[in-house]
Amino acid sequence: MKKEENKLSQKEFEKYKAKYQALLRFTIVFFSFGFFFPGFFLISLFLFILMIKTVPPEVRTRIIAEMEKSQQKTKTSRKENHLEPVLANQAQNNRLVFVEREPKKISVYDSYLESLRTEGPRIEKRQRYLHIALNSTLKEARKIISKIPTRKNIILEVGTPLIKTYGEDAISQIKYWTEGLYILADAKTSDLAEREVKMAKDAGASGITCLGTAPIETIDAFLESCEKYKIDSFLDMMNIENPLLVLKKLKKIPKVVMLHRGVDETEKNKEKVIPYYQIKQIKGSYNTLIAVAGGDTEREIQSAIFNDADIVVLWKDFYKYSPKTPERITKLLKKINKRESSLEIKTSYSLEYSGL
Known part of the structure; x- marks a missing residue:
């Protein structure tokens, strides 16, 4: 009999708890609206009295x-475990989980939120970039990011596959792992x-891409949305024969025009070349x-630099991490910086050729 009374007592407690929490919520809501509609103060007072009387x-x-x-348990958990948000692709369900990391002087969780609120870097003209x-x-x-130096002429792209797999949280996570690098969604x-531009901005991106094959209205x-939310616009001209025809129809000009030969095009159509003359x-x-974009060989990289690509x-060298990744980044930055220096002293290279 005692066991049955204990069970009944627990059930009654749960009922009282549910009633108390519901009345408390409604009391707070009506009290808040009372500042705009004074009559709501009376309703909140009635609910408060009802809560006191019935519980x-x-x-x-x-x-x-x-x-x-x-x-208190939630606060202690965050402080003691130094939690860091990390995305884990678990079976069929992609979800945000937490793992332990090195302790810091300030809360990692607070630091993470602050990093998203911080205004990121913007693209500068007369600057050459490694993307x-x-x-x-x-x-x-994360392995690759750990070896990338914090340089103002590096753009770190959160690729389409990552965004499709993890959602906009992929942008937030990579933003958190980097320190001052330019993040492109x-x-x-x-x-x-507008919805996608705002999503990228809220996630921490400094730039976002749009397809040149999209409707002109889009x-x-x-x-317009990129200007509104202060984020750089990249117009991807993949599968566009003449980018100038698209640009002439637009009300505004994008910050960056991307001449892009796709991965499938590169692998299956050897005759498809990057139109360097369009630069x-x-x-x-x-x-x-x-x-x-689309030229990963040494010859193609040199051609892009020679023909004045900004x-x-x-992507190929950075699909998987290897011990050679740091060395590869250093060499590429030297090539780009060398070209930038040569442009500053106004060398008379012709842009008509692809550097072959």
């Missing part, structure tokens, strides 16, 4: 003690431009930066 004092004391204990595209997994991305926007909305055409007509995009 016995000893039960209220127990409920409040449990709530305080739960809050590293991360397209594998967050695990591989390769969203390849083709519709709902591209115009994309460029001069576009720069001659519009005040914009040019990125070249941004050289690479």
Whole structure:
């Protein structure tokens, strides 16, 4: 009989607890609205009295003690375990989990939130960039990021596969792992431009991509949204024969125009070449930066640099981490910096040729 009474007592407590919490919530809500609608103060007062009258004092004391204990446990857990948000692709469900990391003087969780609120770097003209595209997994991305120096002329792209796998949390995570690097969200926007631009900005990106094959209305909305949310616009001209025809239809010009030969094109169509001659055409007509993507061989990299590309995009060497990754980054930065120095002293290289 005693066991049955204990069970019944627990059930009654749970009922009282549910009633108390519901009345407490409604009391707070109506009290808040009372500042705008004075009549709501009376409703909140009535609910408060009802809560006091219907829930016995000893039960209220127990409920409040449990709530305080739960809050304290959460705070202690965050402080002692130094939690860091990390995305884990577990079976069929991608979800945000927490793992332990090195202790810091300030809360890692607070630091993480602050990093997203911090205004990121912006693209600068007369600056040459090495653009590293991360397209594998967050695990591989973290290994590569650990070897990337904090330089203002490095763009770190959160590739489309990462965004599709982990969502916008991939942007937030990579933003957290980096210190001051430029983060580009390769969203390849083709519709709902403002929504995707805001999503990328809120996640911590400094730039976002839109497809040149998207409707002109979408591209115009994309460029307008990028100005609104203070994020750099990249227009990806993959599968566009003549980028100038697209640019002429736009109300505004993107910060960066990307000449892009796709991965499948590169692997299955050996005759498909990157149109380096279009760099001069576009720069001659519009005040914009040019990125070249799809050429990962030494010859193609040299051609992009020689033909005055502002941004050289690479992904193959950075799909998987290897011991040679740091050395590779150093060599590429030297090539880009060398070209930048030669431009400053106005060398008379012709842009008509691809450097072959």
